[in-house]
Amino acid sequence: MLRQRSLCDGGSQSGLETLVRLFLIRQRIRVRSQVRVAGVGHVDLVVGDRLVLELDGEEFHTGLAFEEDRRRDFALVQQGYLVLRITYRMIMQDWQRVADGILALVRRDEHRWRASRVRPTPGR
Incomplete structure (x- = not known):
């Protein structure tokens, strides 16, 4: 029971997040939910x-929501993050x-900061 409780994450915002997070945990890959x-703001x-x-x-992002998603992605990339936007359909129909x-x-270490990819200081 304790092991199962350690898999729970009250910050998870959706079933998709839980599915992907648990997969990564099973692979022994460090993952955090709803990181500010x-x-x-918060990322999944x-x-x-x-x-x-x-x-x-599953809902289709159009109009202002679509624009806001792209603004957020752009801001993340400017800070040195690598962003993958994955849809419900991709997870449910093309999971492998x-x-x-x-x-x-992860095998290429793209998920880690390196000297050549140092996280920029805010405001630069």
């Missing part, structure tokens, strides 16, 4: 130090490709 990033998941996974639900892609990025 300056100038952006951060894998390691810098790989941001934004998991878009998504999982393989995330794992490939």
Whole structure:
């Protein structure tokens, strides 16, 4: 029971987040939910130090929501984060490709800060 309780995350905002987070935990990959990033707000998941996974639900993002998502992605990339925006359909219908892609990025250490990819100081 204690092990199961350690898998719970009250910050999770959706079932998609939970599915992806638990997959990463089973792979022994560090993941955090609903991480606050300056100038952006909360992001769904951060894998390691810098790989941001934004998991878009079944609803279709258009208009202002679409623009806001792109603004947030742009701000994250400016700060050195690597952003993957993954849809409900991708997770539910093409999970193996998504999982393989995330794992490939982790194997290449794309989820970590390195000297050549140091997180910029805010305001620069």
